[in-house]
Amino acid sequence: MVSGKVTDEKGEALPGVSIVVKGTTWGTKSDVQGLYQLAVPNAGAVLVFSFVGYMAKEMTVGTGLTLNVALDVDSRALNEVIVTGVFDKRRRMEASVGITTLSSNQIQRLQPNSAADLLKNVPGVYVNSSQGEIRNTVYSRGVGAGTSGYFYVSMQEDGLPVTNVSGTSLGPDYFLRADATINRLEAVRGGSAAITGPNAPGGIFNYVSKTGGAVLAGEMRAKFGLEGSANPYYRADLSLGGKLNRKGDLAFHLGGFYRYNNGVRYAGYPMNYGGQLKANVVKTYRKGSVKLYGKFLNDHNSYLDFLPARNFDKPGTAPGIRNTDTFAGPGSQVFDYKYSKAAPVRRFDPENLIHARDRALGIDWQHELGGGWSVSNNIKYTSKVLTWNSVLPLGILSANELLTYYFMQSLGRFGTYNFTDLTTGQPALTTMQLPRLGPNNEFLGFDFPVIKGQLPNSVIQPYPVLLQLARSNDNKLNEVLDQFSVSKRVGKMTFTAGLYYGASHMDYQENVAGLALSTAENRPHPLGISITDFAGTTYQATNPQGMLNTGGSFKSSDLRQKQLAFFFGHSWQITDKLNLDYGFRYDHTRVKGSSLGSVTDSSASAGGYDENPLTLWDNAVNKATAPWFTDNTIATFSFSGALNYQFQDNLALYGRFSQGNKAPDLTLYTSAFSQDQVDKQLFKPEYVTQVEMGLKVKRDKLTAFITPYYSRMTNLATSAYVSDQNNNFYYTPNVYSSRQSYGLELEGTYSPVSQLSIRAVATLQRTRSILSRSWVTGDPGAQDDRVEEVRGGRIAGTPDFMAMLTPTYTAGRFSAFVNYYYLGKRAANNLETFYLPGFGQTDLGLGYRFTKRLTLNGNINNLFNKVGVMDWQAPGGFPNSGNTGGFTPAQREGNPNAVFSILPIQPRSLYLSASYRF
Numbered sequence: 009m010v011s012g013k014v015t016d017e018k019g020e021a022l023p024g025v026s027i028v029v030k031g032t033t034w035g036t037k038s039d040v041q042g043l044y045q046l047a048v049p050n051a052g053a054v055l056v057f058s059f060v061g062y063m064a065k066e067m068t069v070g071t072g073l074t075l076n077v078a079l080d081v082d083s084r085a086l087n088e089v090i091v092t093g094v095f096d097k098r099r100r101m102e103a104s105v106g107i108t109t110l111s112s113n114q115i116q117r118l119q120p121n122s123a124a125d126l127l128k129n130v131p132g133v134y135v136n137s138s139q140g141e142i143r144n145t146v147y148s149r150g151v152g153a154g155t156s157g158y159f160y161v162s163m164q165e166d167g168l169p170v171t172n173v174s175g176t177s178l179g180p181d182y183f184l185r186a187d188a189t190i191n192r193l194e195a196v197r198g199g200s201a202a203i204t205g206p207n208a209p210g211g212i213f214n215y216v217s218k219t220g221g222a223v224l225a226g227e228m229r230a231k232f233g234l235e236g237s238a239n240p241y242y243r244a245d246l247s248l249g250g251k252l253n254r255k256g257d258l259a260f261h262l263g264g265f266y267r268y269n270n271g272v273r274y275a276g277y278p279m280n281y282g283g284q285l286k287a288n289v290v291k292t293y294r295k296g297s298v299k300l301y302g303k304f305l306n307d308h309n310s311y312l313d314f315l316p317a318r319n320f321d322k323p324g325t326a327p328g329i330r331n332t333d334t335f336a337g338p339g340s341q342v343f344d345y346k347y348s349k350a351a352p353v354r355r356f357d358p359e360n361l362i363h364a365r366d367r368a369l370g371i372d373w374q375h376e377l378g379g380g381w382s383v384s385n386n387i388k389y390t391s392k393v394l395t396w397n398s399v400l401p402l403g404i405l406s407a408n409e410l411l412t413y414y415f416m417q418s419l420g421r422f423g424t425y426n427f428t429d430l431t432t433g434q435p436a437l438t439t440m441q442l443p444r445l446g447p448n449n450e451f452l453g454f455d456f457p458v459i460k461g462q463l464p465n466s467v468i469q470p471y472p473v474l475l476q477l478a479r480s481n482d483n484k485l486n487e488v489l490d491q492f493s494v495s496k497r498v499g500k501m502t503f504t505a506g507l508y509y510g511a512s513h514m515d516y517q518e519n520v521a522g523l524a525l526s527t528a529e530n531r532p533h534p535l536g537i538s539i540t541d542f543a544g545t546t547y548q549a550t551n552p553q554g555m556l557n558t559g560g561s562f563k564s565s566d567l568r569q570k571q572l573a574f575f576f577g578h579s580w581q582i583t584d585k586l587n588l589d590y591g592f593r594y595d596h597t598r599v600k601g602s603s604l605g606s607v608t609d610s611s612a613s614a615g616g617y618d619e620n621p622l623t624l625w626d627n628a629v630n631k632a633t634a635p636w637f638t639d640n641t642i643a644t645f646s647f648s649g650a651l652n653y654q655f656q657d658n659l660a661l662y663g664r665f666s667q668g669n670k671a672p673d674l675t676l677y678t679s680a681f682s683q684d685q686v687d688k689q690l691f692k693p694e695y696v697t698q699v700e701m702g703l704k705v706k707r708d709k710l711t712a713f714i715t716p717y718y719s720r721m722t723n724l725a726t727s728a729y730v731s732d733q734n735n736n737f738y739y740t741p742n743v744y745s746s747r748q749s750y751g752l753e754l755e756g757t758y759s760p761v762s763q764l765s766i767r768a769v770a771t772l773q774r775t776r777s778i779l780s781r782s783w784v785t786g787d788p789g790a791q792d793d794r795v796e797e798v799r800g801g802r803i804a805g806t807p808d809f810m811a812m813l814t815p816t817y818t819a820g821r822f823s824a825f826v827n828y829y830y831l832g833k834r835a836a837n838n839l840e841t842f843y844l845p846g847f848g849q850t851d852l853g854l855g856y857r858f859t860k861r862l863t864l865n866g867n868i869n870n871l872f873n874k875v876g877v878m879d880w881q882a883p884g885g886f887p888n889s890g891n892t893g894g895f896t897p898a899q900r901e902g903n904p905n906a907v908f909s910i911l912p913i914q915p916r917s918l919y920l921s922a923s924y925r926f
Contacts, residue, residue, distance in 0.1 A: 011045040011222070012075040014038045014057060020860065022059055022079060023225065023925070024112065024191055024218060026089070030054040030066065033296055033374050033382075036256065039221030039249070040925045045256045046222075058089050059111075064099075091167070092214040093196030093204050095504040095577035095591065096495065101704055104589060104650035104662035105200045106132070106715050108755060108769075110193040112218070115186060116229075117825065117853055119867040119919055123163075123186040127213060128812060128829055130195040131753040131769040132717070134805075138878040138913050139311040140271070141280060142181050142362065148197040149719050150749030150775040151210035151696055153806040159673055160210030160696075162201070166217050166301065166372065168388050168489050169206060172510040172571065175675030177518070178483050182394055183305055183366040184215070187265040188229055188245035189286045191218040197753075198717065199666020199698040202646045203575055203593040206508055209646075209668030209696040219290050219299070220259030224250030226926055233919035236272035236332040241919070243267040252289070262287035272914045273312060273334035276531055277359045282307030284366075296375035296382075305366040310336060313401050314881050314909035316468055316528060320842040320900055323877050323910050326468045331875050331915045333530035337399020337476055338431070341534060343551055345521055345558040346617055347606065348630045356480055356521040360397040367391045380497035387490040396481035402886035404528050404907050407439055407463065407471035408456040411885055415475060415523060416537070416549060416556055417628070419454065423541035427461070427473075427525075430554050431533035437461035437471060464529040469907050472528040473535065475885050478521040478555060487512045493575075500581035504591075508573040516565040516678050522555035522625070539624075551625045558625050559617070565678045567601035567638065571671075590649035597671045598641045605681055606630040636683035644669035644693045658706035663699075670694040672725070679727065679739045688741045694723045712756035720778075722746040728783035728793075728891045743781040743795050745838075747803055750774045763819050770811040775803045780838040782893040796896065801840050804893065805879070807832035809846075821858070827851040836880055837893045841900050847876030849913060861926060867919045879911035 014025045021042030028035030029048055038044045048055070051071050058064040062079040069075060089097050093105045100107065108130045120126045124144040125137040134153070136145040145156045152160035156176050163170050163180035170180040186193075196204075196212045205212040226248035233241030249261035264285040271279030288301035313335045316326040325331060342357045370388030377383060405412045407427065413419050418441070427437040438459040444452045463471050493506030526532035534554025539547045550556055577591035609631040613619050616627035650664035672691045680686045700717040725742040751773030758766045780798040809832035816825040833846040850872055855865040881889040883906035888895075900906075 009045065009047050010055075010069050010073055010075050011043070012077065013042045014044065014059075015042055015076075015078050016062070019078070022062070023221070025057055025059040025079070028056050028058075030056050033376060034292060034294060036259070036292065037219060037221045039223045040225030040227060041223070044222045047255065047257070064089070090194055091216075092164075092194035092212055093200045095204065095493070095589075096502050096579060101654060101657075101660050101706075102587065102652060104587075104652040104664055104702070106197040106700060106702060106713075106753065108195045110195075112191050115190060115193065116188075116923070117855070117865065118827070119853070119869065119921070120186060121869070121914060122181065123184045123215065124181055126186060126193055127195060129769065130197070131715070131755045132197045132751065132771050133195065133211070134807070134810065136878045138911050140309065140914075141185070142309045143176055143311045144181050146213070148211040149698070149717055149751055150747070150773060150803070150806060151698070151719050151721060153747070153749070153775050153803045160208070160670055162205040162208035162212045164205075164212060164214040165303075166370075167214060167386050168370065168491060169510075171390065171392065171485065172206065172487055172489060172512050172569065173485060173514060173674045175673060177481060178394055178485065178514070178516065178675055182362070182364045183392055185265065185284055185305065185307070186215065187263065187284065188227055188247040189217050189261070189263040191216050198700050199648045199664050199668060200650070202666050202668025202696065202698075203577070203591045203648050206510060206571060206573060206595070207670055209666075209670055209698070217286060217288060217301070218247060218249060218261050218263070219288055220249030220251065220261040222251055222256050224248075226263075228924045228926075229921060231919055231921040233269070233917055235269065235917040236274065236915045239270040239272065239274045241269035241917070243269075257292045258289070260287070260289045271310060271312075271334075272917060273332055273336070275310070275334045275336040275338065277339040279310040279361070280308065295378075296373070299372040301370050301372065303366060303368040305364060307364050308361040309364065310361050310398065312911070312914065314879070314911050316404050316465075317880070317908050317910040318468070318905065320904065322845060323842070323880065324875060325910070325912065326465070326907060328465045328467060330530070331873070331912050335401040335474060335532055337478070337524065337526075338531060338534065340431075341399055341478070341524065341553045341555065343522070343553045343555055343558065345626070347519065347559045347562045348632065349609070349612065349617070354480070354521070356478055357397050358399050360395070362398060363395040365393040381494070383492075383494045385490070385492045387488070390485075390487050390489075392485040392487075394481070394483040394485075396479050398479050399524065400477045400479055401909070402475045402477050403881065403884065403889040403909060404468065404472050404474055405885045406469055407437055407473050408458050410454055410456070412473060412525070413441060413454070413456065415885070416525070418539065418549065418624070421539060421541065421547075423539050424459070426538045426540070428536040428538075429527065429533045430536045435461060436527070436535060437463055464527050468528060472907075474526045474528045474532050476524040476526055476532075477886070478524065480519045480521040482517040482519070484515040485512060502579045504577040506575050508571070508575065510569070510571040512569040512674060514565070514567045514569070514674055516567065516675070517562065518564075518678065519562045520560035522558040522560055524550075524554050524556060526554065545622070547622050547624050549624045551623075556625055557628060559630065560628070561606045561630065563603065563605040563678075563681070565601060565603040567599060567674060567677055569597065569599045569674045571595060571597045585654045587652050588650070589652075591647075593646040595644045595646070595669070595671065596641070597643075599674060599677055600639045601677075602635045602637050603678065603680065604635040605633045607633055633682075636680065636686050638677050638686055640677070640691055642671045642691070642693050644671060660704045661702065663701045666698045668696040668698065670696065676725075681739070685739065685741075691742075692723045692725070692744070694721060694725075696721050709760060710756065710758050713753070715753040717751050717753065718749065720746070720748040726782060726893065728785055728894055740783045740785075740793060743783065745780045746778040747775060747780070748778055764815065764817050766813070766815045768811070768813045770809070772809055773806070774808060775806040777801050777803060777838060782838055783891065784894040784896055785888070785891055796839060796894070798838055801838055802835040804837045805834050805844075807834050807846070821856055823855040825853045827853070831876065837895060839893070839896055841895050841897050844877045844880065847874055847913070849874055849876060861924055863923045865921045865923070867921075868916065869919075870914060870916045873916040874913065876913040877910045878913060881909040883908040
């Protein structure tokens with residue numbers, strides 16, 4: 009039994025250092041005080057000490073019982089051992105993959121807004137995390153450019169996907185949080201991910217958890233912040249681990265966080281509250297280890313909404329609108345409703361936000377069989393529930409235009425319309441709906457004159473009203489994910505074969521609880537609307553909370569996806585300097601299930617649910633449609649091969665070619681509204697070809713990674729969400745596009761003196777369409793829908809340049825860093841109707857270590873309070889706002905002063921955090 013302490017070059021304890029008996033998987037980790045204890049077979053055993061950010065060191069045990077080790081800083085991290093994106097663990101210098109690692113200390117110092125926010129530190133990765141902790145977008149190297157969500161990457165925890173499903177309404181970031189339990193993040197870009205991860209040709213991002221050490225140790229963190237316009241933020245994290253028996257071969261770790269905050273844009277109620285608890289127990293034995301792990305997440309989140317904007321030439325928030333404003337629905341919009349006569353009464357409450365619950369339990373087994381054979385199996389069961397109660401802004405209309413009355417479902421109901429501000433109780437606006445008649449009294453259309461009153465922010469457009477959607481989704485997802493592999497080492501070759509199995513059962517309910525018209529201002533006021541017809545009869549268009557068409561529609565899908573994959577990999581150390589690795593993957597994915605929607609029940613009484621014809625808000629009664637069915641199977645074959653040549657210990661070059669595939673995501677099957685639409689949607693796999701080279705250089709003060717790449721994507725599906733003349737919504741059939749990207753990734757660290765380290769990442773790329781197809785829609789109905797084709801244009805939302813520069817200075821107990829992030833200009837859509845301008849964001853961090861246990865940090869995110877634009881929505885209100893791809897240059901020229909919407913980066917926020925290790 010050997011024990012000791014692991015420190016850095018300054019004598020400070022290093023927690024979480026991996027200590028492994030060379031040639032085996034037998035090992036342990038140092039605790040928070042740097043202490044470890046490990047049983048070894050004999051005095052000649054060699055221990056390998058490795059830790060992210062430090063140079064690995066090998067030490068022979070010898071005859072003594074104590075072995076203290078000091079690790080040297082290796083900010084270039086070429087000697088660290090990686091596990092993600094490869095079939096066998098290897099040093100970064102030997103790996104022919106593009107990979108970046110972030111340690112727990114780096115993660116803590118950066119104070120990210122979300123788990124996705126961390127990936128801005130990875131070259132080649134585009135991240136839009138401006139909506140907060142959820143509903144973010146991540147893609148790499150142009151693979152997935154112009155999409156939203158995580159469709160082309162695999163977000164993982166401890167080697168398995170968070171979920172096998174990805175989408176903007178159900179996906180991994182609803183259930184993934186970075187907290188004190190994270191030991192490191194490994195980010196793989198490029199083609200190897202196509203064979204080592206499920207449906208992940210764009211990359212794998214693996215959040216690796218801490219495990220227990222030789223003694224009981226831990227860390228407590230407390231964080232307080234002022235976000236946006238001084239809105240309070242509170243958070244506490246815990247990490248605790250240690251051995252469970254005297255021998256030290258049974259250890260535990262548990263931890264998690266709780267967070268409560270009003271958000272950078274305060275809607276009058278908390279915008280995030282909740283947390284998670286994670287735990288694992290590891291049993292290490294002579295030939296391997298077994299880890300039992302679990303997670304419980306119970307979190308409520310909002311996401312930041314789009315804000316009104318003007319000026320296509322230089323998009324920015326409209327006059328009178330600030331980056332700290334919110335257009336989220338007020339908490340007073342609590343109401344009861346039904347979806348059909350037979351359905352139970354439901355309650356909609358915006359303060360419940362988007363409520364995510366995740367229960368996960370898994371077992372990870374690693375075992376050496378002897379004779380060069382080893383096996384591993386990582387299996388996890390998860391049960392996820394995602395409930396929505398959100399009032400979402402859909403766009404700004406004018407109270408004297410036809411579209412407003414169309415969404416009120418009151419076209420043809422002539423008379424006087426009185427709008428009342430339900431927050432103040434005061435009259436806000438009076439309009440009329442009148443028929444426009446010709447000389448022979450023929451009907452020519454509608455007129456909507458304003459009789460009296462005014463509405464806030466009329467500088468945006470005349471009589472602005474905000475159209476809002478009360479969304480009430482109920483989603484359940486149960487999954488079993490399992491990855492098994494067996495390896496055989498023969499001389500200098502390793503062969504690996506394995507199976508991946510993913511079974512997902514999704515109960516997906518997408519519901520509209522109602523619509524609302526509100527004032528277009530910060531924390532908008534609901535508008536109550538009454539209508540008096542020419543006969544003097546008064547109707548209430550809205551309920552007392554200002555909601556129209558309550559229980560507006562429902563759609564549900566019960567789908568099962570089964571994915572079975574076989575993969576094979578071969579690595580061969582041809583010479584001391586040259587190694588070869590290649591592999592292939594066969595995936596078989598089947599989606600089967602049924603869906604149904606709602607239509608108006610024409611047999612219901614004219615008075616609706618309350619049988620009162622004067623209360624219009626509930627007069628449209630729903631009934632379920634006949635179900636439609638899905639049964640689709642897609643099989644794909646992926647391949648990747650690479651050579652890595654190590655000229656010397658500090659210089660290596662690799663090249664890789666990959667052909668990957670992406671099957672349609674499970675949530676895409678929920679888009680249809682009838683059997684006819686299912687039959688018309690031709691779901692095809694997407695094909696991704698990638699070529700990359702990587703030069704890895706290490707010098708005394710400099711390390712650099714230079715990676716040119718090329719990617720080509722085909723079979724990219726696009727559809728549009730539109731409505732017909734009867735206010736029934738549907739998706740257009742898929743049309744398919746192709747595109748290509750050329751790029752250069754740069755990642756480096758330069759340390760001119762011991763106190764100063766400068767880290768830089770940059771991506772220069774050119775992503776263009778080979779053939780881009782987009783739906784252009786006009787008036788309700790399919791009669792004027794058409795497909796626009798563009799060849800050679802820029803891809804929406806894809807910058808030609810991204811960069812991050814982070815100088816860090818450390819002097820004794822004091823540390824400071826500045827983080828500057830730049831995102832270049834991007835085409836607003838594939839038609840290049842206009843451009844979203846480039847912008848830079850600066851973050852500042854200061855830290856002071858009072859004792860070996862207590863550290864205090866201060867952070868300012870977006871120091872100069874820049875208003876960078878990350879995303880946008882088209883003018884014209886819903887559903888046009890969602891069809892940004894169909895907004896043409898001609899439409900822009902026809903209304904150059906139109907009000908549209910933008911999603912800015914988050915405003916300035918300040919945080920103070922304390923960390924105590926014990």
